Amino acid sequence: MAEATTEAKLIQDYEAIRQRQHDLITGMLTVLPKIEKLGDERIAQVRDALFHADHPFLMVFVGPFSSGKSSILNALLGKTDLLPIGPTPTTDRINILRYGDEAQRMNSAGEADTVFYPSPMLRRVSFVDTPGLESILKVHEDTTRKFLHRCDVVMLVMLATRAMTQSNLEYLQIFKEYGKKIIIVINQVDLLSDEEKSTVRDYVLEQSRDKLGFVTDIWMVSARQAIAAYQPDGSRDEAAWQASGLNQIEAYIEKSLGDADRLRQKLQTPLQIVQNVHKNALEAVRANQSTFDSYRSITDNVERQLDYQKREQTKAVADTIKEIEYRFGAVIDRSNAALKEIFLFNKALRSLVSGVGELTGLARLFRRANTPSVVGMTFKNHKVFDPLDELSVIADKLPPRLEGQDMQDIDDLVKYGQKEVNNLPLMLREKLIGTIQAPLKYDREPFTGVRIDLDKIEDDARILETEKLESVRRNTLLYLAVWELIVIILVFALFQLWGPVNAGNDAPVGLLGLILLLCAALLGFAWLPLRGRMIAVQHANRLSQLQKNYIETMTKAADKQIEYGVKLRRDAIAPLTRLVDAQSSIQDEQLNSLQSSAQMIAKLEADLNAFGKRKFMGMTM
Numbered sequence: 139m140a141e142a143t144t145e146a147k148l149i150q151d152y153e154a155i156r157q158r159q160h161d162l163i164t165g166m167l168t169v170l171p172k173i174e175k176l177g178d179e180r181i182a183q184v185r186d187a188l189f190h191a192d193h194p195f196l197m198v199f200v201g202p203f204s205s206g207k208s209s210i211l212n213a214l215l216g217k218t219d220l221l222p223i224g225p226t227p228t229t230d231r232i233n234i235l236r237y238g239d240e241a242q243r244m245n246s247a248g249e250a251d252t253v254f255y256p257s258p259m260l261r262r263v264s265f266v267d268t269p270g271l272e273s274i275l276k277v278h279e280d281t282t283r284k285f286l287h288r289c290d291v292v293m294l295v296m297l298a299t300r301a302m303t304q305s306n307l308e309y310l311q312i313f314k315e316y317g318k319k320i321i322i323v324i325n326q327v328d329l330l331s332d333e334e335k336s337t338v339r340d341y342v343l344e345q346s347r348d349k350l351g352f353v354t355d356i357w358m359v360s361a362r363q364a365i366a367a368y369q370p371d372g373s374r375d376e377a378a379w380q381a382s383g384l385n386q387i388e389a390y391i392e393k394s395l396g397d398a399d400r401l402r403q404k405l406q407t408p409l410q411i412v413q414n415v416h417k418n419a420l421e422a423v424r425a426n427q428s429t430f431d432s433y434r435s436i437t438d439n440v441e442r443q444l445d446y447q448k449r450e451q452t453k454a455v456a457d458t459i460k461e462i463e464y465r466f467g468a469v470i471d472r473s474n475a476a477l478k479e480i481f482l483f484n485k486a487l488r489s490l491v492s493g494v495g496e497l498t499g500l501a502r503l504f505r506r507a508n509t510p511s512v513v514g515m516t517f518k519n520h521k522v523f524d525p526l527d528e529l530s531v532i533a534d535k536l537p538p539r540l541e542g543q544d545m546q547d548i549d550d551l552v553k554y555g556q557k558e559v560n561n562l563p564l565m566l567r568e569k570l571i572g573t574i575q576a577p578l579k580y581d582r583e584p585f586t587g588v589r590i591d592l593d594k595i596e597d598d599a600r601i602l603e604t605e606k607l608e609s610v611r612r613n614t615l616l617y618l619a620v621w622e623l624i625v626i627i628l629v630f631a632l633f634q635l636w637g638p639v640n641a642g643n644d645a646p647v648g649l650l651g652l653i654l655l656l657c658a659a660l661l662g663f664a665w666l667p668l669r670g671r672m673i674a675v676q677h678a679n680r681l682s683q684l685q686k687n688y689i690e691t692m693t694k695a696a697d698k699q700i701e702y703g704v705k706l707r708r709d710a711i712a713p714l715t716r717l718v719d720a721q722s723s724i725q726d727e728q729l730n731s732l733q734s735s736a737q738m739i740a741k742l743e744a745d746l747n748a749f750g751k752r753k754f755m756g757m758t759m
Contacts, residue, residue: 148750149262152194152401155745159191159408162738166412169419169731172724174565176422180415187415189288190408193236193264195401196288197391199323200268201295202305206325206361210295211235211265213364213384215257216374221267235265263391286312290404291319293387298327298358301338302345310349321355321390322346327383328360355390359383398750405746413739416732423728429563430725436558436718440551440711447547448704451540455696458536459689465525465532466685469599473681474674476520480512480611481670483663511608523600533592533692537585537699544703548576548710555714566721572713577706584698588691595688599681607677614669621665625658 163184170181190196199207208221220241221233231251238254245251266289286292292313296306301324313320322342327335339356346354364382367375379385510518517523555574559567708715 148398148401151749152405155405155742155749156191156194158738158742159405159412160188162735162742163188163191163408163412165731166416166419166735169728169735170415173419173422173728174426176419180418183411184415186288187408187411190404190411193234194261195263195391195404196266196290197263197293198266198268198286198289198291199293199295200286200309201323202297202300202303203269205295205297207295208267209361209365210323210325210359210384210387211267213361213367213382214259214265214387215255216368216372217241217255218365218368220253220255231269233267235260235267237261259388259391286318289318290407291321293321293323295323295325296342298324298330298335298338302342307345307349310346314350320350321357323387324356324358325361327358328363357383357386359386402746402749405749409739409742409746412735413743416735416739420729420732420736423725423732427725427729430566430721433558433562433566433718434722437715437722440554440715443547443551443554444704444707447543447707448700451543451700451703454539454543455536455693455700458532458692458696461532462529462689462692463685465529466599466681466688468525469522470678470681472520472522472525473517473603473677476513476516476522477607477670477674477677478667479520480516481614481667481673483667485666511604513608513611514604517604526596526599529596529688530589530592534589536692536696537582540696540699540703541580541582544706545576545580547703548707551707551711552576555711559714566717569721570713570717572716574711574713576710580706581702582699584695584702588695591691592688595684595691599684603677603680606680607673610673614666614673621658628658 167181167184167188170176170184199211201207208223212218212220212223215235220235232249234250234252236252236254237257237260239256240254241256242254243251244254294306294309294313296302310320324338324342327338330338335358339358342356343353346356360382361384363378364384367378367382369375552574559570559574562570
């Protein structure tokens with residue numbers, strides 16, 4: 139019981155490691171075909187390793203057609219029609235027999251089909267039925283030979299009546315070159331007498347020793363007797379089974395799969411293949427990276443150029459903004475001077491007369507429709523709006539300046555990109571998708587319609603502000619006139635009361651009142667320049683807001699134009715940068731994947747070294 143439990147644990151551990159090997163190899167096969175300079179033969183080796191890892195133990199039956207290979211396999215699995223048999227070549231493809239919950243044949247487009255069958259034996263071994271080595275179809279022999287390197291043991295099947303033909307001797311030599319375990323199976327021994335059996339066995343033993351250089355197992359079997367050992371109810375006559383000789387194959391499978399060293403060797407075969415290919419793949423990736431290192435800087439160089447070019451474009455916009463700010467600043471300074479002149483204290487009497495005219499309506503009667511306003515005339519004299527006349531010229535220079543710089547930079551990038559492409563190895567050049575070239579058209583849409591918005595802002599600064607200031611000036615003069623009129627009325631009233639006051643000898647009171655009224659009149663005149671300063675501050679604030687709107691309109695359009703220019707540059711050089719980025723990413727992914735595989739290989743190797751060994755207190759014995 140303990141021995142059975144140990145063997146079951148061994149098989150369980152074997153299956154667990156085999157599945158991990160399968161996962162490792164499957165993962166590597168997604169990476170290896172993408173590695174440049176690795177070689178198809180290396181990838182083919184890993185596919186073979188996958189085949190090893192995907193089969194618990196591989197026993198390949200080879201031999202001339204009609205030697206009974208399919209009959210032996212049918213007998214081993216207890217089903218007479220699992221594989222077709224006949225006197226003519228019935229197997230033109232490799233058939234791999236594997237365990238499955240139900241009988242099923244899976245045809246593939248390759249050289250091998252898989253036959254699933256629920257036999258307990260197939261849980262521990264996979265059988266391979268190959269085309270006849272002496273088939274009239276030469277392709278059969280080629281197919282079989284290509285499959286031999288995958289197997290763990292070769293079962294060379296020959297007929298007892300045609301044992302050790304010249305072809306069979308040649309096949310033994312070929313199998314020896316493959317380095318495989320070889321067992322000679324002589325079928326149809328039921329047709330021989332005991333003496334003939336001994337003679338045939340001795341002859342085959344002698345010939346195989348000469349060809350192989352060592353003594354191999356020779357099993358005398360009868361597939362017909364083995365099939366006859368099965369009863370109609372599915373049971374098996376063990377005595378007849380022993381007499382058929384197929385019990386030797388069955389016992390070999392039990393022994394081989396119960397031996398830890400043999401199972402470990404079975405697992406080590408695909409792992410060794412993977413280790414060798416992994417080493418070559420890692421060397422290839424690092425060599426590719428070393429070769430590609432000089433090209434990785436292309437993307438960084440392009441990005442640095444794009445950043446520099448964008449900074450230059452942004453600087454051009456900033457220079458334009460400074461000129462706009464300077465012009466608006468000049469307008470504010472000149473308008474302040476003009477408003478100061480309008481509301482001078484020494485012009486108070488003239489302002490009072492104008493205010494009376496506004497109050498009485500006489501000013502409106504004498505004011506002609508086309509007569510320039512006082513503010514307009516004063517602003518004209520101070521050339522307040524001359525700096526605004528320069529704004530359109532300054533603003534209109536920016537779009538063609540940006541466009542010209544865009545086209546020049548794109549041409550430089552295209553020349554740089556074409557030079558770098560020509561320097562690429564042919565292997566990389568062939569992967570370039572697209573053409574490095576300047577754009578066929580240039581879109582000026584971001585600045586379309588901006589002139590209308592800017593003209594409106596300039597008009598607001600000129601016309602609306604002038605009209606607003608003129609309205610404020612008239613209201614100010616009107617307030618001044620009302621104030622002074624009130625003072626005059628109060629002075630007149632005081633004189634009316636002066637007589638009674640004098641009569642009461644209270645002259646100082648009247649004199650004091652008169653002085654206070656005269657001070658109030660002067661205060662009204664003094665308020666005029668103060669009001670002018672307030673108006674100038676309010677006007678400057680409004681101009682500053684207009685300046686902000688003007689700059690925001692320009693900046694918004696310029697930013698869009700700059701981003702568009704950056705996109706044109708990126709699009710022009712994109713085939714090269716895409717190639718470099720893609721190859722860099724691929725190589726980094728390949729290296730990361732191989733490094734991850736290396737960890738899995740190391741862990742599998744450690745587990746294989748401990749496979750089948752007893753453990754005592756956590757230590758492998």
